[in-house]
Amino acid sequence: MAQEAPRLSQSLVNPANLLTDLEEFVEDHRPHGPLVADATEPAWNGYLLTVTCGCGVTFERWVTPLDPELDLLRAAVLN
Numbered sequence: 001m002a003q004e005a006p007r008l009s010q011s012l013v014n015p016a017n018l019l020t021d022l023e024e025f026v027e028d029h030r031p032h033g034p035l036v037a038d039a040t041e042p043a044w045n046g047y048l049l050t051v052t053c054g055c056g057v058t059f060e061r062w063v064t065p066l067d068p069e070l071d072l073l074r075a076a077v078l079n
């Protein structure tokens, strides 16, 4: 039976806040035109997610491997 990794890291970050921030950005800027999401090459400690709006505002957030939900949201923005 496989052992699940301990989830102590959950206490170090708050993915809910990251998601809320990005969702707010998307909601605020989606009316301005297409949002362009991009991400740097994943490194051991994560990657930089950027979402650029047609109005010139860019949302930037460092995404750690502890934030798997953001991968899903990024995929949603890219679609």
Ligand SMILES: [Zn+2]
Pocket (backbone or CB within 6 Å): 028, 029, 030, 032, 053, 054, 055, 056, 057
């Ligand atoms: Zn905008």
